[in-house]
Amino acid sequence: MAVDKITSMPYAGWIEPWDERQIVLSTRLRLARNINGRPFPNRLTDAEAEAVAKEVIAALPEDRQWHVLHMSELLQAEKGVLLEKHLASRELLQQQAGRALAVNDEQTLAVMINEEDHLRMQAILPGLQPEEGWRQISLLDDQLAARLDIAYDQRLGFLTACPSNLGTGLRVSVMVHLPALAMTGKLDAIFRRLPQAGLTVRGVYGEGSQSQSGLYQISNQITLGHSEDDIIAQLRQLVEAIIAQEVQAREWLRRNKGLQLADAVGRAVGVLANAHLLAGREAMEQISLVRLGVAMGLCRRISYREVNLLMVSCRSALLQASAQKELTTEERDALRADMARKYFGGGDAV
């Protein structure tokens, strides 16, 4: 079992800074595919599900090293990490028989087996790279399709369990950090226009469209009636427009609220570098401010790479997994604070 390797590393496909501004942290692409002549996973018996899993695992291409994790063999803590790392969905993790996850060694490609569809392939890349992501995931798709009989209809395209995935079966998501637009109250207006363009948004590390982390996931809503290239081009165009607005908002803050900005960033550094108890929600808020500070040259004590790593490492499941035992909330908050202090070179002497 390679589960340790997958769950103990905070790597989530977007730790390495991709571009200077780091407004887009990562691009994720997901393809939904099903095998001809088999019921969709929610109608499979345990034995049938296991047979599908066996077939898919056998079809994984040999040009990569795959780690196959069977849901029935995972600890709760390990499942939490897979969820936080966006490698597996809650739906997959809640099931057992024939439910599995194949991850390549670099954790940039993953195949969920018997989630809503027989196959859910995923590629994660740093920065805004939907075209390169599409190249990678369609190569994997071609390799699997060469060995599996994939359900395809001339009129509807790829068949999926849920009609919302019909057609291309392609979902492209980008994770964007928009703290300046959030601070200046411009986010709601921008987000309200996304559905018209066939896009949807949700807060990351938060509830609903709220986000403690200033991070948002923007995805295409529509998979049917558009080519993959169209979906990718439209998403890129809209995300680039949002990036430009975030850059503008940062400049506005610098010119008009320089002192308040320096204060907010400074206080966030102060708390992360000195707290001994840090709840997850607060950690995300403070890290988001520090990340903005790094972007704006206001914070030289930590690099982008470190702030990305800290953001991922602070998440509860990863902390829980690193402790190797069940933690109380206070123990987890203490562990999170210890880790944050280390990132800022702080020890016990404050």
Added chain:
Amino acid sequence: MAVDKITSMPYAGWIEPWDERQIVLSTRLRLARNINGRPFPNRLTDAEAEAVAKEVIAALPEDRQWHVLHMSELLQAEKGVLLEKHLASRELLQQQAGRALAVNDEQTLAVMINEEDHLRMQAILPGLQPEEGWRQISLLDDQLAARLDIAYDQRLGFLTACPSNLGTGLRVSVMVHLPALAMTGKLDAIFRRLPQAGLTVRGVYGEGSQSQSGLYQISNQITLGHSEDDIIAQLRQLVEAIIAQEVQAREWLRRNKGLQLADAVGRAVGVLANAHLLAGREAMEQISLVRLGVAMGLCRRISYREVNLLMVSCRSALLQASAQKELTTEERDALRADMARKYFGGGDAV
């Protein structure tokens, strides 16, 4: 005019740490005296008040260097500093003709002239030193009485404008830092028992009995019917009992809330060392926590002397006076934050 020297220095008689625990910051003694045959100050004409002031100033003993500040010649900013430093009362500062303040070079002795009484002498000493304070203030009293005809009644003692000061005319106050008793919610019960012992309490840098700074002023209420030695002995006894309770509360916190304490102290250090805007109220709260941290060995980045100095320097009037111009609230908060960061060795790079 020596006003600059008096108003520009944050020295307030208790900056130098007196003992290891620093629970008592300072002891202040005040004697109220009046000159025979002159109406009390609130009944004096301007000319009479000026004559009294002249007489008192001429009677100041030559063994010390006195700086005499006339209220009519002070700027508003300077008055604010005198108030914050407990060298003059609001009542004195609001008046003009014949109202003056004499302060010795070390700012340990002061004489308010024509406040509520013709003379209000004051001695300020670091730590719990009511006996030494009494020695110093009664020496000054003797020196002045040798040159002035002080109003004294065999039965009532020293005559004063307000009956509450009759008798000894002695008010002894100690400034105590009780953050652990405040945190553990024990303060109210302790303070409720003080009036029975003839003592009164008020929060310093706060409103009413609340205190943002964890600092409280404990004073004797009764001046009549007790000897000076009795007043001093009783105050010492009660203050020592409160010190013991604060020490106990600190030990309780260390044993039972060690993590929460380290967290609170750490966050306070983090904010003071990194904020760029700091309101007076928040500064006092954070400094109080840091002061507790210093006392408990949880904070090695700042010394008692520095934390005392920071506490005094952060006050609005002193900041205002140091800026040499009228400041907006934001400018003052920025100046306060700049100063706090310097104390923690921080610059603009956070």
